[in-house]
Amino acid sequence: MSIEPTTLPVRSGEDVVKVRQAVRTLAMDLGFSLVDQTKVITAASELARNTLTYGGGGEVRIERLNQGPKRSGVRLTFEDRGPGIANIELALTDGYTTGTGLGLGLNGARKLSHEFDIWSQPGVGTRVTITRWK
Amino acid sequence: MNRLASRLPAIVEQHQREILAEWVRLQLESGNWRAGRLQESQLRDESQKFIGLLAGTLQNTVQFDARNAQWAELREFLSELSRSRATQGFSPSQVATFVFSLKQPIFGRLRLALAKEPEALADAMWEINTLLDALGLYTTEVYQQAREAVISRQQEELIELSTPVVELWPGILALPLIGTLDSERTQVVMETLLQRLVATGSSIAVIDITGVPTVDTLVAQHLLKTVSAAQLMGADCIISGIRPQIAQTIVHLGIDLSAVATKASLSDAFALALKRRGLAVTSSTAAARG
Amino acid sequence: MDRVPILRLGDCLLVTVQVDMHDELAMSLQDDLTNKIVATKARGVLIDISALEMVDSFIGRMLGNIASMSRILDAQTVVVGMQPAVAITLVELGLSLPGIRTALNVDAGLALLRRALDRGDEGGYVD
Known part of the structure; x- marks a missing residue:
C-alpha cells in the first residue's frame, strides 16, 4: 500500500537537487535515521544523475510505502526515454562508465538500497526502481 | 449456543453484588494478588469494574470474540489490566488467574439458582467456563505483547549503553567493544564513534576488541568499514585487543587487515596513538634516580 | 548564478561548500579555484564540506579533480x-x-597543510 506518490522532472542539475530535497523530506517524515536518510538521498542523487546524463532527462516517481506499523519505506522510480542500456550486467559493474563519472552510479544506488530493479531496452528507455525500508 | 435459552446473563446480572463480594474475598484469601505491587483498593475497583462490564456484555452475547465490537470495552479493560500488572511484576499466569478465579463464585451462584434444572445448569456452567477461559487467555496474550515491547526497548537501550566512547587523552578516543557485533549494533557503534570524533576533534580512535568473543568475516568487514569511514573524515583508527585465536581466525578467513594498524593490547595501541600525536610518556622517578 | 566563495588565508585558500552542489556550480568552482590558485600563488587548498548533506560519485569525482588540478598547480x-x-x-x-x-575540521586541515608545506612535500599522498 502506498500513498501520496509525487512525480518530479529530472531535466537539469537543479532538478537533481530538488529530487534530493523531496526524498530527504519524505525520509525524515518516515523517521529514517540520519545515516539512512543520507543513504537514500545519495542513491537518489546517483540515479537522478544517470537519468540526466545518460537518459537525456526523464522523471522520478517518489512513493511512501506503508506495510503495517513497523515497515515503512521509500520507493523511487526513475524513468527516461533515452538510448537505453545494451548490457545491464556490464553497467552494474563498479568502475564501468560510458560517461564522465566514476562508474559507480547504478551499482552504488543498488548497494544503498534494499530492493533494486532495472528495466531497459535499447532505443526505448530505462526504468530503475529502488526501495529502502526504514 | 442460543442466547434466549441461556440463563447465565440474568443470573450474573441479578447476583452481581454477591458474586463480587465472594470473588474479592477469594482473591484476598488466595494471596495471589500480593505477588506484585498492588493495593487492595485497586484490586476491589478492578474486580468491580470487570464484573460490571461482564454482566453488561453478557446481555448481548455469551461467546467471546476478540474482533467483535460487543467485546471492545471488556477487551480494552483487560488489555489495560494486563499491561499494568505486567509492570507491577505479576507473572502471566497470575494475571490470568485474576479472570479464572471468577469461576468459583459464579459456579456457586449458578448452582444455587439452577438447583432444580440440571440441564440449564450444565449449559450455563459450560458457557461461563468457556468464556472465562477465553478471557483469561486473552490477558496472557496481551501480557506477552507488553513484555515483548519492553524487551525490544531494552535491547535498543542496551545497544546504546554498550557503546561507550571514552577520551584517553585530548585528541585520542577509545571504543572498548564488548559482546557480539551484528550489523545493527555495528551501525550504532560506527555512528557513535564517528560523531564523537567530530564532537571532540579527535584524530585518533582506538577500537579495542578484547571483549568481542569471535571475529567472523562479517564482524571484520564492519570493523574495516568503521576504519574507512573514520579515514574519510580525517581520523585514524587502531584496532587493539586481538587475541591469538582471533588473529588465527582472521588469517584463516582471508581477511585483509593490512590497511589498519593493529596492536595486541590497549596499552600498546595507546602508546602508538601518543607517538602519532608527537607525545611521549616518561618516568619522573627514573629521572630523579639518574 | 550561485558561486561557491573562496577565501584566502595566508598562502592557503579556503573553500566552504555550503549550498547543495549541482553540476554547473561544481564546474564553475573548478574554474574559479584553479584561476585563484594561479592568481594568489596559493600553496594549499582547504575544502570544507561540513555543510554537505551527501557526497555522491559526482561530487566525489569533483573533489578528486580539484585535488589533481591543484597538485599540477x-x-x-x-x-x-x-x-x-x-x-x-x-x-x-x-x-x-x-x-x-x-x-576533521578547518583547524586540523590547516595544521596538516602547514606540516606538509614545511616538510616540502611534493603534494603526493602521504601517510
Missing part, C-alpha cells in the same frame, strides 16, 4: 569536515576518495 588539497553519515554512506557506496587528504 603545485598546491595541496585537504578536504575537511565530512559528516559521519556522509562518510558511512561513502564507505557503503564503495567510494574511498583515493588521493585526497582529509581532516
Whole structure:
C-alpha cells in the first residue's frame, strides 16, 4: 500500500537537487535515521544523475510505502526515454562508465538500497526502481 | 449456543453484588494478588469494574470474540489490566488467574439458582467456563505483547549503553567493544564513534576488541568499514585487543587487515596513538634516580 | 548564478561548500579555484564540506579533480569536515576518495597543510 506518490522532472542539475530535497523530506517524515536518510538521498542523487546524463532527462516517481506499523519505506522510480542500456550486467559493474563519472552510479544506488530493479531496452528507455525500508 | 435459552446473563446480572463480594474475598484469601505491587483498593475497583462490564456484555452475547465490537470495552479493560500488572511484576499466569478465579463464585451462584434444572445448569456452567477461559487467555496474550515491547526497548537501550566512547587523552578516543557485533549494533557503534570524533576533534580512535568473543568475516568487514569511514573524515583508527585465536581466525578467513594498524593490547595501541600525536610518556622517578 | 566563495588565508585558500552542489556550480568552482590558485600563488587548498548533506560519485569525482588540478598547480588539497553519515554512506557506496587528504575540521586541515608545506612535500599522498 502506498500513498501520496509525487512525480518530479529530472531535466537539469537543479532538478537533481530538488529530487534530493523531496526524498530527504519524505525520509525524515518516515523517521529514517540520519545515516539512512543520507543513504537514500545519495542513491537518489546517483540515479537522478544517470537519468540526466545518460537518459537525456526523464522523471522520478517518489512513493511512501506503508506495510503495517513497523515497515515503512521509500520507493523511487526513475524513468527516461533515452538510448537505453545494451548490457545491464556490464553497467552494474563498479568502475564501468560510458560517461564522465566514476562508474559507480547504478551499482552504488543498488548497494544503498534494499530492493533494486532495472528495466531497459535499447532505443526505448530505462526504468530503475529502488526501495529502502526504514 | 442460543442466547434466549441461556440463563447465565440474568443470573450474573441479578447476583452481581454477591458474586463480587465472594470473588474479592477469594482473591484476598488466595494471596495471589500480593505477588506484585498492588493495593487492595485497586484490586476491589478492578474486580468491580470487570464484573460490571461482564454482566453488561453478557446481555448481548455469551461467546467471546476478540474482533467483535460487543467485546471492545471488556477487551480494552483487560488489555489495560494486563499491561499494568505486567509492570507491577505479576507473572502471566497470575494475571490470568485474576479472570479464572471468577469461576468459583459464579459456579456457586449458578448452582444455587439452577438447583432444580440440571440441564440449564450444565449449559450455563459450560458457557461461563468457556468464556472465562477465553478471557483469561486473552490477558496472557496481551501480557506477552507488553513484555515483548519492553524487551525490544531494552535491547535498543542496551545497544546504546554498550557503546561507550571514552577520551584517553585530548585528541585520542577509545571504543572498548564488548559482546557480539551484528550489523545493527555495528551501525550504532560506527555512528557513535564517528560523531564523537567530530564532537571532540579527535584524530585518533582506538577500537579495542578484547571483549568481542569471535571475529567472523562479517564482524571484520564492519570493523574495516568503521576504519574507512573514520579515514574519510580525517581520523585514524587502531584496532587493539586481538587475541591469538582471533588473529588465527582472521588469517584463516582471508581477511585483509593490512590497511589498519593493529596492536595486541590497549596499552600498546595507546602508546602508538601518543607517538602519532608527537607525545611521549616518561618516568619522573627514573629521572630523579639518574 | 550561485558561486561557491573562496577565501584566502595566508598562502592557503579556503573553500566552504555550503549550498547543495549541482553540476554547473561544481564546474564553475573548478574554474574559479584553479584561476585563484594561479592568481594568489596559493600553496594549499582547504575544502570544507561540513555543510554537505551527501557526497555522491559526482561530487566525489569533483573533489578528486580539484585535488589533481591543484597538485599540477603545485598546491595541496585537504578536504575537511565530512559528516559521519556522509562518510558511512561513502564507505557503503564503495567510494574511498583515493588521493585526497582529509581532516576533521578547518583547524586540523590547516595544521596538516602547514606540516606538509614545511616538510616540502611534493603534494603526493602521504601517510
